[in-house]
Each structure stands twice: as structure tokens, then as C-alpha cells.
Amino acid sequence: MSAAWWQWVGSTDSLTARLVAASRRPFRVRLEHQGVERPRRDEALALGLAPTDLAWIREVTLMSGERPWVAARSVAPLDRTGCRRLRTLGERSLGSWLFAQPDLQRDPIEVARVSADAEGVWLRRSRFRHGSIQLLVQECFLHEMAEDLGLALPERRPTA
Numbered sequence: 001m002s003a004a005w006w007q008w009v010g011s012t013d014s015l016t017a018r019l020v021a022a023s024r025r026p027f028r029v030r031l032e033h034q035g036v037e038r039p040r041r042d043e044a045l046a047l048g049l050a051p052t053d054l055a056w057i058r059e060v061t062l063m064s065g066e067r068p069w070v071a072a073r074s075v076a077p078l079d080r081t082g083c084r085r086l087r088t089l090g091e092r093s094l095g096s097w098l099f100a101q102p103d104l105q106r107d108p109i110e111v112a113r114v115s116a117d118a119e120g121v122w123l124r125r126s127r128f129r130h131g132s133i134q135l136l137v138q139e140c141f142l143h144e145m146a147e148d149l150g151l152a153l154p155e156r157r158p159t160a
């Protein structure tokens with residue numbers, strides 16, 4: 001990954017705050033979808049949930065004006081207060097609330113390249129913990145962000 005991308009993908013502070021600073025257009029959170037659902041298998045594993053457990057799922061697009069920069073999907077186990085927090089956020093940024101918590105802990109960030117047939121450039125995820133709250137936050141950095149900020153696209157590996 002280029003150093004320029006790593007500044008985004010590897011940052012452990014608030015992505016929302018970084019995006020606001022980098023965006024020349026008004027920044028906003030567009031709520032795409034939320035509800036009680038069964039998390040994907042890898043999400044359940046990352047949160048220590050049983051495969052049949054339900055969770056609160058929140059999907060948003062972080063927008064620079066009308067340009068989608070990052071697609072984010074957060075998962076909170078239903079039995080924790082984190083879930084209540086997520087439910088009531090609406091189009092307010094999760095990051096603004098999360099990073100205001102003094103005892104916030106963040107697990108290491110996991111990174112993957114987006115496969116050739118999917119939308120986006122880089123994917124990352126990490127688990128946040130704050131008291132009894134835990135949340136898995138997954139972010140996909142989109143092509144529009146790469147274009148607007150002049151970030152080079154990684155070379156595509158030939159598909160088998």
C-alpha cells in the first residue's frame with residue numbers, strides 16, 4: 001500500500017474527523033440501512049458471538065458533498081448498551097460519539113484489498129470497546145475518495 005493510502009487506512013484516530021478535514025465540500029453521514037439481523041459469519045467470529053446470535057447492524061455512507069467516500073458497516077451485539085447507542089444515532093456520526101469516550105479501546109486494524117469484482121479500493125475493520133460496549137466497525141474506502149484526493153489505485157492482481 002502507498003504511504004498516502006496508509007495514512008488513511010492505518011489511522012487509529014477518528015476517521016470521521018480526518019474526512020471532515022480533508023473534504024472541501026460539506027461532509028455528512030448518509031444512513032443507508034439499519035436493523036436487527038444475523039451478522040455475517042466473520043463478523044460473529046470477530047465479536048465472539050454464536051453464529052445464530054442477532055446483532056444491531058448499521059450501514060452508512062460517509063459523503064463529501066454528493067461524493068461517496070467511505071462505506072461503513074458497524075455491528076453491535078444486542079445485549080449491550082452499544083446497541084442502544086447505535087440505534088439512536090441516525091445521521092449523526094458514530095465516530096464523533098465514540099472518540100469522545102475517555103476509556104475507548106481499539107483492537108488492531110485488519111486490512112484487505114477489495115476484490116476485482118467489488119466496489120471500493122481498501123477494506124478495514126477493527127473492534128472498539130468502551131466499558132461493557134463492544135462494536136465492530138468496518139470501512140470500505142471508495143474510488144470517489146481516491147479520485148478526489150489523488151490517491152493512486154493499487155495494481156490489480158490478475159484474477160485466476
Ligand SMILES: C=C(O[C@@H]1C=C(C(=O)O)C=C[C@H]1O)C(=O)O
Nearest residue numbers: 014015016029060072093094095
Ligand atoms: C469509527 C468511526 O466512525 C465512523 C462513522 C460511522 C457511522 O456514523 O456509522 C461509521 C464508521 C466510521 O467510519 C470513526 O470516525 O473513526
